[in-house]
Amino acid sequence: MNTTLATLAVLDGISYAALVFLVSVGLSLIFGVLRVVNVAHGSLYAFGAYLAATLSLAVAPISPWLTYPALIVASIAIGVICGGFIERFLLRPLYGRDDVLQLLITFAAFMIMDNLQRLIWGVQPIFAAEPLKLLPNISVFGVAYTSYQVILLPLVALLTLLGLRYFLRRTLAGAVILAVTEDREASTAIGIDAKKVYFVTFVIGASFAALGGALASPTTSLVPGMGADMIVLSFAVAATAGLGQIEGTALTALMIGLTRAFIIYIQPEFEVLVPYLLMVLVLLVRPFGLFGAVQVRKI
């Protein structure tokens, strides 16, 4: 592998890792607090992408720069509306009951949303690359790359990681989430509304999935099935890191993103295999993931 290909692989890996981190961290946050493996997370990613593309195409004729706020608006709208609906009406009645019910109900939500997506946006590919085209290309060791993918996406991922750390460690809302994560009943006994915490956490996690989709939308054609690919990959990242481990999710996303990118250039037929192979190897040796441990604090 020559220097050019290696540089390309690193840039591809960083850019991809940023998107995967955003989706995985939402999944991990939801699991850490609610103990729910949200299978519908992939649909939230896809809905975020489709709504962002729709809004971008609508506002671009007014001003191309409006496509950036459109990405944010789409993420929050999907997080609040779809995420809020799933938590309030599908998951809340099931808390305290068999965990498998939560898995089944989020799987059902995933299937319903997948069909809804085809109903709303059809099956033809949608492409809305305005936000990508607005930023200039940059040259890294002689390799030209879009600054949207190599600067903006990693920057958003980094800010998300730092912002989430600050939010959880330094704010009252974060302290309340940590308390509920550790002991729901003891939290209630000191006046915390655990139901509200679950709702807010789910909406935040869902918004991260939608943000991942929204930021990915300018870089790829949106096609049915994109949510399924992402939920499987983000689950692999979150599980490899250890469910509920936020900083670990960032490092694992980077590790899997880079490995996948290099494999694409070296042995492309193994592209799909590698993340899951890593997950299986890690889980066989460390069942709680690379950064997880029994009885450690989640999130």
Add this chain to the structure above:
Amino acid sequence: MTPMLSFENINVAIAGAPVLRNVSFALQPGASAALIGRNGAGKTTTVRTIMGFTEASGTVRLGGEDLGPIPPHRRPSLGLGYAPEDRRLFSAFTVEENILLPGRVAKLSPDESKRRLDRAYSVLPELKELAKRPAGSVSGGQGKMVALGRALMLGTRLLILDEPFQGLAPVLAQRYAEALRRLRSQDKDITLLITESNPKLLETFADVTLTIERGEIESRASH
């Protein structure tokens, strides 16, 4: 006088099995009550019912107010402090952060928070030395003290301590009892409800002893 706490015909069943049967009693403001019973008699279910953690029929009142329509998370702000049997501290925080958290959640003013923290430290001076320690690193006995300090932040009217002496070494049990006496001497109005399986541990402290057996109040004695 309106009782600070009253149980009126409370029944609780867990998985179809009756745990509390027609429990009725009342505690006047300022009472130091011991709820005595063997393991499984219904002590913890009684205090969890006050906190709203059980599905109960009947009426529980705090200072005459029916707690039934009040969701569990709103009850602490009525002046209810609860130290559960197994401490249940938040290991993500330090000891002092654990004590302060209920006040932050209740949006107490900084002055009021400070006043209540000082009150907790005056009742439990040993907590000052532990203040910056991670709560997950304190011993079981120290944890009981921290749980009491945390309960004191909002427990201005009724303080519920579930089996506080269970598992404590004799020296720590003595210190805990001293803390309760300090609290009682500093605050004559607060009502205390302490559950215990060993009747001897609270006989010199309690002025009311309720004995519970198989989910029923068998006797009530005032001293």
